[in-house]
Amino acid sequence: MTDLKERILKREKRSIERYKEERETFEKVMGTPKINVSVELPKGYEDKREEFLDLQKEESFLKDADRALGRVVKKHLKRIEEKAKKEKTNKSEDKD
Amino acid sequence: MLNSTSLIYIGIYLLTLLLASTEMTSLSVAALVGALLSTIFGLTCGIFTPQEVASFIDFKVILLLVGVMITFEVVERSGLFRILALYAIKYSRGDPRILFFSICFVSAVVSLFLSDVTAILLIAAAAGTIARIMNYDPVPYFVSAAIMINLGGTSTLIGSTSNMIIGMASGLNFIDFLNFLMLCEIALWILTSLSLYLLYKPRLGEKRTPPTYDPWGEIEDRKTVYKAGFIIVLFLVLFLLYEQWNVGPEIIAFACAILALLIVDVDAGSVFRQIDWETIFFIGGFFIIVGGLEKVGILKAVSEAVLNLSHGNQFVAALLTLWSSAFLSIFVSNIAVALTYTPIIGMMKGLGLNMNYLWSALVLGTNLGGAATPVSGAVCALAIGALKEENINLSFVEFSKAGVLTTIIQLLFATFYLILRFGM
Numbered sequence: 001m002t003d004l005k006e007r008i009l010k011r012e013k014r015s016i017e018r019y020k021e022e023r024e025t026f027e028k029v030m031g032t033p034k035i036n037v038s039v040e041l042p043k044g045y046e047d048k049r050e051e052f053l054d055l056q057k058e059e060s061f062l063k064d065a066d067r068a069l070g071r072v073v074k075k076h077l078k079r080i081e082e083k084a085k086k087e088k089t090n091k092s093e094d095k096d
Numbered sequence: 097m098l099n100s101t102s103l104i105y106i107g108i109y110l111l112t113l114l115l116a117s118t119e120m121t122s123l124s125v126a127a128l129v130g131a132l133l134s135t136i137f138g139l140t141c142g143i144f145t146p147q148e149v150a151s152f153i154d155f156k157v158i159l160l161l162v163g164v165m166i167t168f169e170v171v172e173r174s175g176l177f178r179i180l181a182l183y184a185i186k187y188s189r190g191d192p193r194i195l196f197f198s199i200c201f202v203s204a205v206v207s208l209f210l211s212d213v214t215a216i217l218l219i220a221a222a223a224g225t226i227a228r229i230m231n232y233d234p235v236p237y238f239v240s241a242a243i244m245i246n247l248g249g250t251s252t253l254i255g256s257t258s259n260m261i262i263g264m265a266s267g268l269n270f271i272d273f274l275n276f277l278m279l280c281e282i283a284l285w286i287l288t289s290l291s292l293y294l295l296y297k298p299r300l301g302e303k304r305t306p307p308t309y310d311p312w313g314e315i316e317d318r319k320t321v322y323k324a325g326f327i328i329v330l331f332l333v334l335f336l337l338y339e340q341w342n343v344g345p346e347i348i349a350f351a352c353a354i355l356a357l358l359i360v361d362v363d364a365g366s367v368f369r370q371i372d373w374e375t376i377f378f379i380g381g382f383f384i385i386v387g388g389l390e391k392v393g394i395l396k397a398v399s400e401a402v403l404n405l406s407h408g409n410q411f412v413a414a415l416l417t418l419w420s421s422a423f424l425s426i427f428v429s430n431i432a433v434a435l436t437y438t439p440i441i442g443m444m445k446g447l448g449l450n451m452n453y454l455w456s457a458l459v460l461g462t463n464l465g466g467a468a469t470p471v472s473g474a475v476c477a478l479a480i481g482a483l484k485e486e487n488i489n490l491s492f493v494e495f496s497k498a499g500v501l502t503t504i505i506q507l508l509f510a511t512f513y514l515i516l517r518f519g520m
Contacts, residue, residue: 015213019482022178022221029182029313030225 037069101141105392108133109385109436116378117428117471124374127381127432134388144391152387153380156346157264161379162371163349164254167331168209169370170356172218174324175315177206181222182311190306192232196240196296199223200289203241207248208255209328211372212466212475215245220482227486230304234486236296239498240289242479246467247288247506250460251277253335253345257375258434258462263345265438266455270335270345276456280513284464287509288502295498320360327356375431382435390439399443410449411520414457415511417441421458422507425465426472434462453518460510468503469496 028034041052055061112130116123138144171177184202188195199219207215223237249255253263253270263273315321331352338348357364389395406412417437424433441454466473470480470492476499483490 015217015478016481016485019217019221019478019485022217023225023485025178025314026182026221026225029311030185030307030309031229 039065101143102392102394104137105134105388105394108137109389112382112385113428113432116432122374123429124377124381127378127385129381131381131384134385138388138391143388148391149384149387153383154261154264156344157261157379158376159346160254160260160264160344160349161257161376163346163351163353164260165211165371166353166367167327167349167356168211168214169367170353170360170362171324171327172210172214173362173367174320174360176321176324176328177210177218178222179311179315179321180206181219182309185222185226186306186309186311188306190230190304192230192300192303193293195226195232196236196293196300197289199237200240200244200292201285203244204248204285207245208252209249212245212256212473213372213478215248216242216475216478217482219245220479224482224486226306229307230301232301233299234483235488235490235494236292236299238479238483239490239495240292240296242475243288243292243467243499243502244285245475246473247281247284247463250284250463251281254349256430256463257379258430259459261379261431261434262438262455262459262462265442266451268452268455269339271339272452273459276452276517277459280460280510280517283513284506284509287505291502291505292498295501317361323360324356327352327360330355378429379431379435382432386435386439389436395436395439396443399440402440403444403447408448410453410518411515413444413449414453414514414518417454418457418461418510418514419507421461422465422503425462426468426503430462430466430473433465434458437462450518453514456518457510457514460507460514464503464506464510468499470499472499 041049045052108130111133112126115121115126115129120126121129135149138149139146181202184198185195188198199222203215203219206219210218219241220238223241224234226232227234227237249259251273253259253268253273255273259273262268268276312318331348334348334352335345338345357367386395402413402416406416421433421437437458441451441458444454445451467476470476476495480490480495
């Protein structure tokens with residue numbers, strides 16, 4: 001029975017790909033929003049092409065990148081917030 | 097007594113079912129192998145002519161199926177059904193009980209229009225996402241969605257492929273289906289979702305704060321959704337009226353498909369690539385196998401055996417049809433069951449039996465047997481496959497507990513309904 005189940009599941013692989021796509025769409029609407037940032041191989045490291053690509057599978061790299069990007073995102077969101085506040089105060093001062 | 101020709105045709109039929117149900121090859125290839133063997137044997141032994149082989153295939157069924165597939169592929173791409181699922185989740189307000197019933201209801205509604213496979217991928221994705229966000233166990237939602245999707249559309253001509261086959265063979269139109277079976281389907285929705293709720297109640301989790309979102313958030317073009325909604329309404333209206341214009345449902349389905357492609361901005365080529373050719377070739381091949389069985393007199397013998405068993409009593413004949421077709425649908429494709437049973441039931445015409453009684457029993461049997469175990473239908477296997485993506489391995493037995501329980505409840509209720517609707 002396990003073999004039969006495995007065979008059925010294997011044959012449904014294409015449908016499962018469609019399931020993943022569908023789930024991504026629902027995640028975009030209901031889940032925490034995400035943005036994708038692509039990172040290029042830095043200049044001077046051209047001979048490390050494979051090692052660079054392997055980084056995307058390395059857990060410690062992903063954690064570090066997530067933390068570093070998190071800091072950058074927060075910094076930029078704060079800057080946007082402050083800019084909006086400034087504009088608001090400027091507008092109210094102009095009115096006065 | 098069966099002669100050697102009959103035995104060969106029974107052998108071809110059983111071989112096809114064996115190949116298809118054990119997944120040794122795809123459904124379509126199994127049916128085409130059977131059709132090829134049947135044709136070679138029939139032609140060499142002079143049982144039928146090449147022209148007769150072509151006439152075994154009911155092209156109206158194929159046209160109806162393709163028309164429905166194209167129409168609802170276009171509608172599905174608009175995001176209309178996704179919005180429906182998102183609203184259902186939003187209005188459950190984090191209450192797992194309301195969420196459970198909403199998922200059950202939307203599953204059944206969506207499967208009125210979409211193929212079971214497309215419907216389960218959509219609903220499972222919605223249920224899987226909300227279950228992860230709310231930290232709920234996804235199993236109750238996935239299994240219930242699969243069972244409700246199998247049930248949804250039992251009372252409509254276009255609700256399932258087996259219904260289209262039965263509808264075209266019996267001559268029952270869209271209104272006849274609703275007239276004979278709609279009340280039964282509504283009662284079955286309530287009964288099945290309640291049974292599943294009682295079964296899964298301890299696993300549904302507690303009320304939590306739901307995410308706030310706009311169901312229309314991912315829709316880039318609202319006009320496309322409105323157009324898709326218009327097509328569904330038009331499709332249903334035309335299906336209610338087509339008898340008056342002396343045209344068949346296949347013409348209406350195809351006209352709607354053309355209109356959908358015309359007014360909704362979609363790539364027609366990619367829509368055509370999404371047509372389920374696997375099912376179409378399976379039906380085409382199986383028509384030839386069944387045609388061979390009919391030609392050598394096997395189906396007539398089965399029909400007479402059913403009449404003898406029932407002593408000409410329509411209630412017993414209907415019960416035999418309902419339970420045997422449901423039982424067979426648990427193990428083999430319900431499309432194959434519908435294709436085999438339609439000529440058998442058709443031969444009982446003119447023998448004083450209420451044919452609507454028998455056709456209704458066949459519709460219920462072929463539909464209700466499709467979600468008893470993971471091998472009963474693609475929708476069940478896909479629910480398990482999707483759960484695997486959520487890192488949950490649902491066993492064959494665990495799925496079957498819910499599947500067999502609801503199938504038995506549904507069949508018992510269907511028996512009761514048939515007695516009430518058509519008498520003893």
